[in-house]
Amino acid sequence: MKRPTIADIARRAGVSKGAVSYALNGQPGVSEATRKRILSIAQEIGFNANSAARALSGARARAVGLTLCRPARILGIEPWFMGLISGFEAELGARSYALTLQVVATPEQEVEVYRRWWGERRIDGVIVTDIREGDIRIPVLQQLQLPAVVIGGPGDTGPIAQIWSDDAGAITEAVRYLVALGHHRIARVSGNADLLHTRNRTTAFESVCASLGLDHALTIPADYTGEEGSRATRRLLIGGDRPTAIIYDNDVMAVAGLAVAQEMGLSVPGDLSIVAWDDSPLCSLVHPPLTALSRDISAYGAQAARELLAAIDGQKVGNVEAGRVHLTPRGSTAPPRQDL
Amino acid sequence: MKRPTIADIARRAGVSKGAVSYALNGQPGVSEATRKRILSIAQEIGFNANSAARALSGARARAVGLTLCRPARILGIEPWFMGLISGFEAELGARSYALTLQVVATPEQEVEVYRRWWGERRIDGVIVTDIREGDIRIPVLQQLQLPAVVIGGPGDTGPIAQIWSDDAGAITEAVRYLVALGHHRIARVSGNADLLHTRNRTTAFESVCASLGLDHALTIPADYTGEEGSRATRRLLIGGDRPTAIIYDNDVMAVAGLAVAQEMGLSVPGDLSIVAWDDSPLCSLVHPPLTALSRDISAYGAQAARELLAAIDGQKVGNVEAGRVHLTPRGSTAPPRQDL
DNA sequence: CCACATCACTGAACCGGGTAAGTTGTGGAG
DNA sequence: CTCCACAACTTACCCGGTTCAGTGATGTGG
Numbered sequence: 001m002k003r004p005t006i007a008d009i010a011r012r013a014g015v016s017k018g019a020v021s022y023a024l025n026g027q028p029g030v031s032e033a034t035r036k037r038i039l040s041i042a043q044e045i046g047f048n049a050n051s052a053a054r055a056l057s058g059a060r061a062r063a064v065g066l067t068l069c070r071p072a073r074i075l076g077i078e079p080w081f082m083g084l085i086s087g088f089e090a091e092l093g094a095r096s097y098a099l100t101l102q103v104v105a106t107p108e109q110e111v112e113v114y115r116r117w118w119g120e121r122r123i124d125g126v127i128v129t130d131i132r133e134g135d136i137r138i139p140v141l142q143q144l145q146l147p148a149v150v151i152g153g154p155g156d157t158g159p160i161a162q163i164w165s166d167d168a169g170a171i172t173e174a175v176r177y178l179v180a181l182g183h184h185r186i187a188r189v190s191g192n193a194d195l196l197h198t199r200n201r202t203t204a205f206e207s208v209c210a211s212l213g214l215d216h217a218l219t220i221p222a223d224y225t226g227e228e229g230s231r232a233t234r235r236l237l238i239g240g241d242r243p244t245a246i247i248y249d250n251d252v253m254a255v256a257g258l259a260v261a262q263e264m265g266l267s268v269p270g271d272l273s274i275v276a277w278d279d280s281p282l283c284s285l286v287h288p289p290l291t292a293l294s295r296d297i298s299a300y301g302a303q304a305a306r307e308l309l310a311a312i313d314g315q316k317v318g319n320v321e322a323g324r325v326h327l328t329p330r331g332s333t334a335p336p337r338q339d340l
Numbered sequence: 341m342k343r344p345t346i347a348d349i350a351r352r353a354g355v356s357k358g359a360v361s362y363a364l365n366g367q368p369g370v371s372e373a374t375r376k377r378i379l380s381i382a383q384e385i386g387f388n389a390n391s392a393a394r395a396l397s398g399a400r401a402r403a404v405g406l407t408l409c410r411p412a413r414i415l416g417i418e419p420w421f422m423g424l425i426s427g428f429e430a431e432l433g434a435r436s437y438a439l440t441l442q443v444v445a446t447p448e449q450e451v452e453v454y455r456r457w458w459g460e461r462r463i464d465g466v467i468v469t470d471i472r473e474g475d476i477r478i479p480v481l482q483q484l485q486l487p488a489v490v491i492g493g494p495g496d497t498g499p500i501a502q503i504w505s506d507d508a509g510a511i512t513e514a515v516r517y518l519v520a521l522g523h524h525r526i527a528r529v530s531g532n533a534d535l536l537h538t539r540n541r542t543t544a545f546e547s548v549c550a551s552l553g554l555d556h557a558l559t560i561p562a563d564y565t566g567e568e569g570s571r572a573t574r575r576l577l578i579g580g581d582r583p584t585a586i587i588y589d590n591d592v593m594a595v596a597g598l599a600v601a602q603e604m605g606l607s608v609p610g611d612l613s614i615v616a617w618d619d620s621p622l623c624s625l626v627h628p629p630l631t632a633l634s635r636d637i638s639a640y641g642a643q644a645a646r647e648l649l650a651a652i653d654g655q656k657v658g659n660v661e662a663g664r665v666h667l668t669p670r671g672s673t674a675p676p677r678q679d680l
Numbered sequence: 681c682c683a684c685a686t687c688a689c690t691g692a693a694c695c696g697g698g699t700a701a702g703t704t705g706t707g708g709a710g
Numbered sequence: 711c712t713c714c715a716c717a718a719c720t721t722a723c724c725c726g727g728t729t730c731a732g733t734g735a736t737g738t739g740g
Contacts, residue, residue: 003459005726016690021728031688048459052395053726056695072426072638077621079416086412089443098462100438103429119343119388122438226625259627281417285566287599298412345696356720361698393696396725
């Protein structure tokens with residue numbers, strides 16, 4: 001069953017290939033009557049333009065790329081990426097762009113994938129996540145002149161578009177809230193320390209704690225996995241001067257922390273308050289449900305996709321702040337018990 | 341910065357385009373010396389064959405498609421899909437096939453996407469998940485002659501390759517284990533009732549319970565989300581003759597069930613044993629860690645990708661059983677208390 | 681009534697690889 | 711010395727859209 005081409009349409013309509021191309025693309029150069037006839041034939045025989053042929057002449061692949069550089073076991077459980085992907089899709093689907101995905105192990109591999117994709121003209125642009133201080137991908141993207149949008153930051157990405165959320169404001173809000181509840185000893189379990197947004201959060205956390213006169217502003221570095229989250233929590237809760245509240249950099253570590261508290265016989269929120277970053281269904285799933293810093297991840301992804309499509313279209317795009325992060329109080333935070 | 345083509349290589353090597361093509365593809369027709377020279381020039385200028393041009397002549401897009409038909413909020417939290425995707429990647433990456441993704445809302449939209457992708461020659465085959473009884477996608481795939489692999493089942497997919505895991509055996513093992521611990525009242529909270537593997541599991545569950553003389557083999561239908569998991573669990577635990585053990589069709593609902601038990605003041609595993617399906621990090625994250633029916637999802641995905649690539653290569657592929665599912669006992673299962 | 685613009689289209693080149701068919705040049709057999 | 715086989719190429723066309731430079735027909739203003 002051969003798939004139909006514009007030549008087939010041209011033959012049936014009794015016109016040339018060129019006329020069919022004009023008609024299908026809404027270009028001037030054909031009469032309304034002919035255009036209608038061509039469109040109805042295309043409809044009838046189920047015509048879809050060969051994307052390869054189109055890309056070959058038009059130089060647009062109508063696809064964007066995304067690499068995921070996290071171990072499989074954390075990718076699976078982190079709602080973040082899938083939320084982001086759904087957001088992309090909403091925009092890309094509407095413009096019938098495809099999303100091409102690749103899971104990689106290292107930033108070096110990501111660079112390789114970018115080079116290959118771009119060299120193959122497989123994609124028109126990429127969405128870059130998990131950026132680091134002095135990320136090796138940035139200069140490569142610039143050198144290749146590959147349209148891109150960086151998610152995360154804010155940080156220095158040169159001329160490359162960037163979209164970020166106000167993590168500093170969010171963590172400030174969370175700390176203020178805990179202090180208002182009466183907490184003095186607040187700790188934080190962070191994600192990978194080399195990621196830019198982790199650094200931004202750490203800096204902001206330390207500065208707000210200092211400004212509020214809290215001297216126990218300890219950040220324990222972890223890596224977003226449940227195991228590390230448990231380990232860090234145990235370390236915090238074993239100590240003599242243990243915190244009465246912990247802020248986690250993602251929901252997975254927060255859930256792990258809750259389990260550790262339960263396992264150690266501490267009640268949440270009685271003995272320990274917990275705040276999760278990135279509100280996902282996971283936070284409402286456990287008992288007690290977790291207070292979280294919420295943002296609309298899907299909308300974040302959609303906005304990133306829009307920026308990227310604009311960049312591909314050659315429009316000037318810059319540094320955009322995504323929708324606000326806000327605190328969603330649930331059952332895992334309360335005033336600390338008096339004797340603590 | 342124009343991206344290099346074989347014509348550039350040909351010019352620099354002083355040969356024709358044809359010779360370059362033969363050299364790069366390992367075809368006979370060029371001397372070893374020339375081949376080496378051409379390859380080193382290609383290396384030097386960072387040549388990557390334009391995938392569009394290649395697809396246009398060779399008729400292979402070197403990409404496969406995957407549609408995800410679940411609401412975004414469940415996609416994010418379900419480790420299953422990401423596990424599967426990582427598995428695909430392992431195989432696809434090695435053969436430098438790309439994975440193209442689309443999130444859709446309905447099976448009808450999935451069909452549309454298949455038609456478009458195939459019409460556009462954007463992909464060489466698709467991986468089909470979440471099949472239903474009398475799935476509308478199967479006849480369309482056959483009609484389009486689009487190479488495909490169906491994940492899930494076993495069921496009737498006609499000539500289309502299928503890969504499935506022995507869900508019936510797994511649930512039998514879980515029930516036998518619970519009975520051996522002393523449980524008599526075992527319930528199950530299932531995923532979407534219209535999915536084929538849900539039906540297979542339900543049938544197997546009922547049959548093993550009947551054969552072991554358990555008369556309380558109740559399956560409550562849910563939809564894999566935490567909310568439905570909680571709802572179903574509450575319904576089960578409110579009743580007078582409440583079960584002493586519940587088997588959940590996924591990990592998310594199992595975690596939600598655990599939270600409901602805690603919220604109702606029941607101890608797990610003392611008052612209630614819990615078994616989750618699909619062991620993911622989530623199961624080890626909570627307290628107590630959940631006994632689960634484990635399978636290597638990544639390996640499952642990798643095998644599916646291999647089958648699909650074989651089907652694309654025109655090889656005959658059939659009905660394959662994936663690696664075994666096995667029970668991983670953890671802290672959420674124990675003998676029921678004597679008075680229950 | 682003619683010059684000129686406009687419309688609706690045709691024909692052909694082009695994108696960048698793949699590949700069948702044709703063309704050299706070389707060496708060995710007869 | 712000639713003929714032939716074969717390696718090592720070159721040439722030319724194919725894939726299926728896009729696009730630009732024509733072309734003939736029609737309309738229009740002076």
